[in-house]
Each structure stands twice: as C-alpha cells, then as structure tokens.
Amino acid sequence: MYGVALFGHLLGVLLLASGVVITLSGVVRAQRATNVAGLRAALAGGPVAGRLIPPGIVLILVCGLYMWSRHGDDHSIAWTAPWLITAVVVFVVMSVLGPAVEEGRSKRIAAAAQAAPEGPITGELDRLRHDRVLHHVSFFGSAQIVALLFLMSVQPALVGSLLAIAIATVLSQLLALLLYAGGRHTAGAPDAIGTPAADVAETR
Numbered sequence: 538m539y540g541v542a543l544f545g546h547l548l549g550v551l552l553l554a555s556g557v558v559i560t561l562s563g564v565v566r567a568q569r570a571t572n573v574a575g576l577r578a579a580l581a582g583g584p585v586a587g588r589l590i591p592p593g594i595v596l597i598l599v600c601g602l603y604m605w606s607r608h609g610d611d612h613s614i615a616w617t618a619p620w621l622i623t624a625v626v627v628f629v630v631m632s633v634l635g636p637a638v639e640e641g642r643s644k645r646i647a648a649a650a651q652a653a654p655e656g657p658i659t660g661e662l663d664r665l666r667h668d669r670v671l672h673h674v675s676f677f678g679s680a681q682i683v684a685l686l687f688l689m690s691v692q693p694a695l696v697g698s699l700l701a702i703a704i705a706t707v708l709s710q711l712l713a714l715l716l717y718a719g720g721r722h723t724a725g726a727p728d729a730i731g732t733p734a735a736d737v738a739e740t741r
Contacts, residue, residue, distance in 0.1 A: 549596025
C-alpha cells in the first residue's frame, strides 16, 4: 500500500508541476504578446492547467498524509522532521496563492482578452496582462516545486530546509523581475522604422 501511495504522491507532483509550468508559460507569453490574438493564444493553456492542478493537489495531500502517518515505509521519518514540516507549510502557501491569486487573475485576463476587439493590446487589457503580482506569484510557485523536490530527496535539517526555500524564493523573484522588465520592453518596442510592434502585427 505504501508503494501505491508513493506513486500517487509522485503523480500528483507531476500533475501540479505541469499545471504550474503551463500557467507560468502563459503569463510570460501574454506579457510579450503584441496583439489581442497573440494574447488569446498565450492564455489558451489556462483551462488545461485548471484541470491538472486540482487533482495534483489532492493526490499530493492524500497520499502524502498517508505516508506521513506511516512515518515512511521503514518508519524512519518522524512526525516532526524539519524538512517535512517545512514542505507542508510551503505546500499550504502554494495551495492558497494558486486559487486566490494566480487562477483568479489569469481568468480575468483571459476573459478581458476574449471580449476585446482584434488589434493592438491597449487600455485596461494591457494593464491586466502586465500584472506584476501575478508574474511574481507564478515564478514563486514554479521555484517552490523544485525546492519541495529537493526537500523530499535530500531530507535536510531545519537550516538546510529553510535555506532551500529561501534560495528558491530569491532566485524566482529575481528572474521574475528580469523577465517582467524584458516583457514590457518587448511588448512596447518599436520596429525598425519606429512603428509600435503591436501596430505592425495588426496590419499583417
């Protein structure tokens, strides 16, 4: 039974990671889109991510709690293992940020894009797709999945566990800052003759 639970737990991680990566890719591509059609295409994976993440969270939680109750297959994992407590806390934070921030804001952008007329991205839609909070939360979630895999594999002490989470957080936010700035520059950059890229894309 423990082996089945471990398989379910890893399958949940795979589903969650896939959904988070699809969401992150859509957020980054949306920021670089030069017209409404491109923005819609960037966000097309949102429904797929929405179907992958919930079952992934359930599998991780249910199977993980079972393995935790068994203290590992050989009873070597204590209830109070620092890496395990750290992983649970981070997982809870991610489970809150996902639906409360990432999913809601992504759906708002997708709905606005569907309602917008064809052509360049302007006004409120442009403001929505350059949502800095969404950008940082998306990168945070992706990085923390890597950190959680590290905790599960290495099972470090408290200092090592907190350090892994801190490193993942700092690196993800630095990368988010760099790509956010680059995305805004790319989306609004003029072409070779000084015409905004969005206008060029619209005329093609």
